[in-house]
Amino acid sequence: MYEKILIPTDGSDTAEVAVEHALDLAETYDAELHSLYVVDTDSMSLSLGPEQLDRIEQGNWGEMDEVRERAEGATRVVADRGRERGIDIVEHVASGRPHSVIEEYAEDHDIDLVVMGSHGRSGIRRALLGSVTERTLRSTDIPVLVVDAR
Amino acid sequence: MTVPTAVLQSGLLPEGLNVSFKLAPAIIVLGMLLLFLAIGFVFRVADTENMWVAGRSIGNVENGMAIGANWMSAASYLGMAALIALSGFYGLAFVVGWTTGYFILLIFMAAQLRRFGKYTAPDFVGDRFNSDGARAIAAITTFLIGFVYAIGQARGMGLVGLYIFGDIGLPGLSGYQSMVVFMMAITVGYLTISGMLGATKNMAVQYVILIVAFLAGLFVTGFTQGYSTLLPQIEYGMLISELGTEFSEPFVNEPYYLWIATCFSLVVGTCGLPHVLVRFYTVESERTARWSTVWGLFFICLLYWSAPAFAAFGTNLYGEQIGAVYGDPGMTSAAGDVIVVLAAQLANLPQWFVGLIAAGGIAAAIATTAGLFIAGSSAISHDIYTNIINPEATQRQQVLVGRLSIIALGVITTLAALDPAAPIAALVSYAFSLAGAVLFPMFFLGMWWENTNRPGALAGMTTGLIVWTIPMINEVLPNYLGGISAPLSAPLETWVPAIGSALIAVPLVFVVTIVVSLVTEEPDMETKRVVRQCHSPEPMGQHRTAEDVVATDGGDAPADD
Numbered sequence: 198m199y200e201k202i203l204i205p206t207d208g209s210d211t212a213e214v215a216v217e218h219a220l221d222l223a224e225t226y227d228a229e230l231h232s233l234y235v236v237d238t239d240s241m242s243l244s245l246g247p248e249q250l251d252r253i254e255q256g257n258w259g260e261m262d263e264v265r266e267r268a269e270g271a272t273r274v275v276a277d278r279g280r281e282r283g284i285d286i287v288e289h290v291a292s293g294r295p296h297s298v299i300e301e302y303a304e305d306h307d308i309d310l311v312v313m314g315s316h317g318r319s320g321i322r323r324a325l326l327g328s329v330t331e332r333t334l335r336s337t338d339i340p341v342l343v344v345d346a347r
Numbered sequence: 348m349t350v351p352t353a354v355l356q357s358g359l360l361p362e363g364l365n366v367s368f369k370l371a372p373a374i375i376v377l378g379m380l381l382l383f384l385a386i387g388f389v390f391r392v393a394d395t396e397n398m399w400v401a402g403r404s405i406g407n408v409e410n411g412m413a414i415g416a417n418w419m420s421a422a423s424y425l426g427m428a429a430l431i432a433l434s435g436f437y438g439l440a441f442v443v444g445w446t447t448g449y450f451i452l453l454i455f456m457a458a459q460l461r462r463f464g465k466y467t468a469p470d471f472v473g474d475r476f477n478s479d480g481a482r483a484i485a486a487i488t489t490f491l492i493g494f495v496y497a498i499g500q501a502r503g504m505g506l507v508g509l510y511i512f513g514d515i516g517l518p519g520l521s522g523y524q525s526m527v528v529f530m531m532a533i534t535v536g537y538l539t540i541s542g543m544l545g546a547t548k549n550m551a552v553q554y555v556i557l558i559v560a561f562l563a564g565l566f567v568t569g570f571t572q573g574y575s576t577l578l579p580q581i582e583y584g585m586l587i588s589e590l591g592t593e594f595s596e597p598f599v600n601e602p603y604y605l606w607i608a609t610c611f612s613l614v615v616g617t618c619g620l621p622h623v624l625v626r627f628y629t630v631e632s633e634r635t636a637r638w639s640t641v642w643g644l645f646f647i648c649l650l651y652w653s654a655p656a657f658a659a660f661g662t663n664l665y666g667e668q669i670g671a672v673y674g675d676p677g678m679t680s681a682a683g684d685v686i687v688v689l690a691a692q693l694a695n696l697p698q699w700f701v702g703l704i705a706a707g708g709i710a711a712a713i714a715t716t717a718g719l720f721i722a723g724s725s726a727i728s729h730d731i732y733t734n735i736i737n738p739e740a741t742q743r744q745q746v747l748v749g750r751l752s753i754i755a756l757g758v759i760t761t762l763a764a765l766d767p768a769a770p771i772a773a774l775v776s777y778a779f780s781l782a783g784a785v786l787f788p789m790f791f792l793g794m795w796w797e798n799t800n801r802p803g804a805l806a807g808m809t810t811g812l813i814v815w816t817i818p819m820i821n822e823v824l825p826n827y828l829g830g831i832s833a834p835l836s837a838p839l840e841t842w843v844p845a846i847g848s849a850l851i852a853v854p855l856v857f858v859v860t861i862v863v864s865l866v867t868e869e870p871d872m873e874t875k876r877v878v879r880q881c882h883s884p885e886p887m888g889q890h891r892t893a894e895d896v897v898a899t900d901g902g903d904a905p906a907d908d
Contacts, residue, residue, distance in 0.1 A: 207742055
């Protein structure tokens with residue numbers, strides 16, 4: 198049924214809750230698990246400035262230690278736990294706007310299922326912060342399993 | 348009294364400027380804004396599939412143009428010619444100061460910053476001195492600089508917009524004020540829609556627009572009015588004797604001391620401006636850092652070399668057609684601030700051409716406002732929020748904090764620009780005094796003297812902030828409060844002018860930082876190694892930072908002493 202499962206993670210506690218579900222599904226179906234971290238370019242531009250976006254454009258990520266550590270740390274958590282259970286893991290880091298990167302990645306890699314955590318924000322907080330999960334749901338036609346943090 | 352004529356506040360509506368709605372210029376400006384939005388939209392997402400490898404690198408010329416566009420603001424495009432027109436020789440302090448600043452950057456800081464390799468200006472201060480306190484002071488200074496500097500941009504946009512669109516008459520506001528609100532709303536909206544990456548991509552386009560508009564304006568004005576033929580930058584010399592003592596007899600109206608103080612502030616300020624410094628973090632190697640500075644200097648020079656000529660033509664045309672430039676009533680600061688546009692209008696050039704020159708001014712102001720707002724918001728979002736308050740912040744929380752700080756900056760800038768206390772270039776130079784007094788000594792000492800430590804940096808930055816604040820309270824604050832006349836103390840204004848307070852502040856900050864560093868504990872060996880690595884003569888590989896080198900092979904660059 199599911200041969201390739203994608204778990205987008207930002208290393209937050211919210212994303213962590215989905216990891217367990219993804220691992221279990223991958224184990225059950227003997228699927229390959231893709232762990233994806235998206236560097237949000239909107240957040241980069243607001244918190245580090247246009248010069249750093251130049252760096253992204255140039256692909257000089259290797260020298261952006263802080264960003265790289267964060268990204269690799271987030272995907273590594275999933276990878277380590279998956280390898281313990283004998284699951285095939287693919288780690289990937291990309292940059293852009295999270296929901297469209299997730300969608301593109303899923304299409305390029307023939308992903309069968311996306312598993313992701315949700316903050317369960319509502320009202321004003323959702324209006325202000327937006328929901329990556331909600332946007333992903335809207336933009337892709339691949340099945341998405343949403344795990345609510347609350 | 349030694350108040351520079353340029354700093355005196357007078358009527359805000361420029362006399363002689365034809366204020367009304369103009370179709371052709373309006374189309375040019377709106378078309379230009381749409382072009383910026385389109386570029387921003389196309390480049391809103393970074394295209395990086397494979398991220399950890401080094402991709403293409405940005406070249407010297409390209410980075411040099413970005414330096415030029417990022418740097419040249421309404422203060423360069425409009426304000427510099429304005430100051431030269433209003434105060435003649437005194438205005439040259441700006442040309443000299445801003446250019447010299449880049450030489451100091453080239454020699455002492457560009458390559459060294461590239462070797463240090465961090466993200467924001469406060470990052471350097473925070474990491475070099477291992478102190479969140481120092482990081483916070485640097486971040487607040489960055490935010491303050493963005494605010495003060497952007498007031499000048501808002502004023503420039505408002506005045507030029509007034510020429511193009513006329514009085515749009517928002518209820519309760521004057522024509523100028525309505526235009527400031529209108530233009531700032533467009534700018535903040537443009538930044539939000541096109542995104543910051545788009546703003547960066549736009550800088551090269553904005554540089555081309557502004558330099559073409561400025562040079563075309565200068566050549567055509569000079570040629571049609573018979574002032575010059577091929578090299579107006581030199582030929583304007585023939586006008587000097589007719590222009591008045593401001594041009595031919597230096598230091599008659601503004602004292603020598605003020606000239607030196609202003610010039611010094613601008614030199615050190617240029618080296619301490621966060622949005623200038625961060626450019627050097629990103630280039631591929633220290634060699635590129637140096638060469639792109641040289642190219643940036645060349646691109647800036649094109650405009651700076653021409654500004655005095657434009658000011659001279661404008662002043663002469665004003666004197667012939669409107670009235671005496673100097674004396675009472677003389678040319679107001681508002682008219683001075685649009686002298687570049689005014690000169691083209693008085694030369695009876697076609698309206699669309701004047702519109703093009705005005706559009707260049709708006710491009711310059713928008714490019715710099717984008718740079719400033721992002722530097723300000725990154726100080727709040729990256730340095731204060733993510734590094735100090737909430738290290739676990741998710742990317743989306745950072746976006747929220749960043750957006751809110753941009754909006755906050757936009758609102759307070761607009762409010763302050765409704766009734767600004769000084770002309771564009773003077774407003775901007777307050778920001779330079781601040782950058783020079785607080786940030787420059789930290790970067791310079793931090794980079795070149797390994798024994799500079801945390802207590803030294805904290806004491807030094809606090810001293811710098813205090814010395815900058817005193818003349819600001821003395822001269823500038825009373826303009827915003829009713830009932831008190833500026834300055835509060837005239838002798839203080841003579842010796843520590845707000846516009847040039849860095850002349851007093853910088854030596855003081857150096858002494859305080861060095862003395863406090865000497866009497867307190869030396870920084871640890873690792874920090875010292877990083878500093879040695881930063882200014883070691885040994886070339887460093889591409890895409891490496893001083894920290895990497897220290898971590899991998901121990902950083903055996905020789906000690907300084």
